[in-house]
Amino acid sequence: MIMIAPSILSADFTNLLKDIRDVEQANVNMLHIDVMDGHFVPNISIGIPVIKSIKKITELPLDIHLMIIKPERYIEDFINAGGNYITVHAEACLHLHRVVESIRKMGGKPSVALNPATPLSVLDYIINEIDMVLLMTVNPGFGGQSFINGMEKKIWELKNKIQKENPRVRLQVDGGINMENISDVVKAGADIIVAGSAIFESRNVKETIYKLRKKAEG
Numbered sequence: 001m002i003m004i005a006p007s008i009l010s011a012d013f014t015n016l017l018k019d020i021r022d023v024e025q026a027n028v029n030m031l032h033i034d035v036m037d038g039h040f041v042p043n044i045s046i047g048i049p050v051i052k053s054i055k056k057i058t059e060l061p062l063d064i065h066l067m068i069i070k071p072e073r074y075i076e077d078f079i080n081a082g083g084n085y086i087t088v089h090a091e092a093c094l095h096l097h098r099v100v101e102s103i104r105k106m107g108g109k110p111s112v113a114l115n116p117a118t119p120l121s122v123l124d125y126i127i128n129e130i131d132m133v134l135l136m137t138v139n140p141g142f143g144g145q146s147f148i149n150g151m152e153k154k155i156w157e158l159k160n161k162i163q164k165e166n167p168r169v170r171l172q173v174d175g176g177i178n179m180e181n182i183s184d185v186v187k188a189g190a191d192i193i194v195a196g197s198a199i200f201e202s203r204n205v206k207e208t209i210y211k212l213r214k215k216a217e218g
C-alpha cells in the first residue's frame with residue numbers, strides 16, 4: 001500500500017491543529033516535518049519546540065526531514081522531541097555512517113535524503129543500515145516548486161537498487177508531487193509520497209488526500 005506523508009510546511013501555522021486533524025481523518029500514514037537551517041538550504045522553517053508541541057496532539061508517526069548542516073549536533077534533540085523517522089541529507093554529513101548509527105542507537109528510524117543531482121552511489125555502503133531513502137524531486141528549501149523532469153528515471157533506478165540490495169528500505173519521494181504526476185511517481189517505484197502544497201493549498205484537504213491515494217493506487 002502506498003503511504004501518504006503530508007508536509008506541514010504548507011499548512012496554516014496559525015491553525016496547525018485543524019490541519020493535522022484533517023489529515024488524520026484522511027488516514028495519512030505519517031506527518032512530514034521539514035526542518036531548515038538557512039545554511040544547507042536558503043530558508044528557515046520549523047524547529048524542535050514546534051515538533052514537541054505536535055507530538056503532544058497526534059499519534060501519527062513524525063517523519064523529520066532535516067535540511068541542516070551537521071545534523072549530528074541535534075539527533076538526540078529531535079528524537080527526544082518525538083521524531084520517529086529521522087532523515088539526514090547525505091550532502092550534509094561528513095560521517096554519514098556514524099550519524100545513521102547514532103539515530104538507530106537512540107531509537108529512531110534512520111533515513112538518508114539525496115538532492116536531485118546527488119548520485120545513488122552514495123547509498124552503496126549505507127543501504128543496509130537504513131529504513132528509508134528520501135529522494136528529492138525538487139531542490140530542497142521551499143514548498144510549491146515543480147517536480148524536476150527526468151526524476152522518474154532516478155526513482156526507478158533507486159527502486160531497482162533497493163530491490164537488489166535491501167528490499168526492507170522504503171522509497172520516499174519529496175517535492176512537486178500533485179494530482180497530475182502522483183501515478184507516474186508511484187509507477188516508477190515510490191512507496192511513500194510526500195506532498196505539501198498539493199494537499200494544504202487545496203480547497204478540501206481530506207478530499208484531496210483521498211483523490212491522491214486513488215490515483216496513486218491506480
Ligand code: DX5
Pocket residue numbers: 007009010032034065138139140141142143144145174175176177194195196197198
Ligand atoms: C522541500 C521540502 C518538501 C516540501 C514539499 O524542501 O522538503 O517536503 O514541503 O512541498 P511540495 O509538495 O509543495 O513540493
Ligand code: ZN
Pocket residue numbers: 007032033034065174194
Ligand atoms: Zn521534505
